[in-house]
Amino acid sequence: MENKRINGNDLIALGYKENHTLGVALKINSKRHGFTRVEMLEKFKSVLEDPTGYSEDAVFGILAHAILGQEAVDKSLIALNETPAEYTIYGASEIETGAKVQMNIAMKLPVSVAGALMPDAHQGYGLPIGGVLATNNAVIPYGVGVDIGCRMALSIFDLPASILEHNLTALKEVIMRNSKFGAGNGYLRHERVDHEVLDNKLFRENSLLSSLKDKAWTQLGSSGGGNHFVEFGIVEFEERDEVLNIDSGAYLGLLTHSGSRGMGATIAAHYTKLAKSLCKLPYQAENLAYLDLDSHEGQEYWLAMNLAGDYASACHEVIHEKIKSALGAELLAKVENHHNFAWKETWNGREVIVHRKGATPAAKGVMGIIPGSMATPGFLVRGKGELSAIQSASHGAGRLMSRTQAIKTLSSHELKEILTDKGITLIGAGMDEAPMAYKDIHTVMASQKDLIDVVAKFLPKIVRMADDGSRED
Template identity: 35%
Template sequence: MPYQQLSLQTPAPVYSWAHHELGAQEVRMAKNVASLPFVFKHVALMPDVHLGKGALVGSAIATRDAVIPAAVGVDIGCGMAALKLPFTSEHLDGKLKPMRRDIEAVVPVGFNENADADKQARNWQGWRGFKDLHRGVQRLEAKALKQLGSLGGGNHFIELCLDTDDGVWLMLHSGSRHIGNRLAQCHIATAKELAKLAVPGLPDPDLAHFVRGTPEFAAYWRDLQWAQDYARYNRRVMLDRCRRVMELHLSGGKPVTPLLAVNCHHNYAEQEIHFGEEVIVTRKGAVRARTGDYGIIPGSMGAQSFIVKGKGNPTSFCSCAHGAGRQLSRTQAKKRFSVDDLVQQTQGIECRKDGGVLDEIPSAYKPIDKVMHQQTDLVEIVATLRQVVCVKG
């Protein structure tokens, strides 16, 4: 569906693919961002847009020579990864519970980390640049090493899925773990301190930013790229471990070759060319969707998910939604629903069904079908998936 221009009196217009009325706080957040002098062309809101910190989750923001650390967020490089594997539902019969158990054994979840880093984690090329990162994280190298190949908690997950052709997919959602969070916090604090001196009229402290050509910009950009690479490799390590579990159960341990592999960020910033100019695009809860780009748009636990291919829509800065988007906060979800509701809404899925994941109940999220309908001009659907196993922290 085409976008709508919001009726806001801002220097940069706001285009929205979310065909619903934004709340007062969401409107204020959109206006604050669109009023920044370095915003390029316009602000693009995706169908799953909702409140964030500084900027709305589900937005694509292009800027000239400036970057907003809080708009990128604290889970730098958070994103999705998926493998299509040469198995069908027949291979899964009677094996869902033991596969879930074995995945949970090889991938630490929640606050847990690996007891020891494996060879794949130790061999990551990014460790060579660790000594150049912000001094506030230098004592965290051992922790970052042990967390490489771990899931985290909240809305992060690992799933086994079936597509409409009965094909098996391995899919997961995770980011840069504690090291990415700490790097972000360090730079956000620096940006806010600078803003007190240089930008006294900033509409929101979380829109404090760095300007290209300054040491602070250079330091943040270096650390940002490192954390984004860490997040991508973290997903790769977990995919490899989970694939080996599946091979053990489904092919007698014989290695199999994935039919398709996708690994994409949805909380990050990159330098890109748009409308003939080099700009910085911050995607806060949005996936890059250039022509032919593969992306992953998950629904909630118990809903469909989608593998998509981008259409390269220039008005969205070649972006699309990153998921269903929450319609209830975690606190609201826990108050409104019971464990019995969770059990009912996740029927047929091998997953946790207890109060510890109640805030992730499907009804806490927007209907994913509606989100997909609102972005037919941004992506085409390649595969529609339904979960049969879901692992959460």
């Protein structure tokens, strides 16, 4: 109990309200300042009861001033609506309470028009991962997410699935030679490739983006950490798909998941800080700070976000072209979709800004890929355009447990047994990405059968992920 971290609930029990003062107290608590847990709680209680007496205190003075100035802060905040607007939850029984609480707060924003929660949803920063939010002429940097434009890309080759069985070592080498992983990692100058995305005029016109261009070039064609991957697998079509012009059968497929790397993360951090300085929201909603699209700042973020999305697409293009060339194969079809993005769309006859933070676009006829985990199937899907889901679907299976919990509790022996049983070769990754840390993809898919049709199944066979503890996802 002595080492148990003091949290917001502990402070609320002392009489603190869920406001900016609570945030100040938690920040002070993060260092402990030589006090025991009991002593810290006693100090927090004393400061709340007599803030004036602590106004000059070296440690708690900042908290005392926050308490004394809270009333003025409250008057300056943009008020939330008293009750959240109605929204649809898919697979509600499988979604943690924290994600629903976050979605409820998002639906109280004065700019919120409509929302939906996908069956893979779990708690994140600001908008929950798996949250879809339509707003009126406003964009929320944390509603988009940190890894802007993160996406899936699937190449289906004119090679039979049996090639995986007979050429495992060679295919493993192809992935190793043509991919690079991990937060901060990239290519040496002589290894770099050029791409037209680097010629975008924003790299000259926006000082932040200008400072990021060399990093973008260094990391072009690489993948991040966390749940990002490059996989060879089997793409199974049970029947011919006329749109893709692919017959029933099993083909070699290349599936990748990654985003805008360090550039996207820096853009997200910069414009989130800017939004928070301009859009003062109550404490529980501060990570949902938004930028008016009619403002200079809103337009600047919008352009930067779109560039990050184009850059993420370019990264996948480079990886897929390298591997296609190494295989000497012909491409039957390529499908790509992104999430962690905001789109201008029409919903119920009005133009809105649709944020899909970890959600797949699923307008009628639109193709997308919904992966499972390193040892479970993914699905090539076609959207049905369901309005109550704001034409969206899940972006994966969704986490069942946190990364920390997975590392502490899951068995590496069990993971090896699962991989062996399914004939999967794993390169890199940690226990936080074990399939047991994720929800059952089949349950998730069953919860969204009204949102998408399944076109084909993807079975991973050679999986490469970051092996350096990276968390850039």
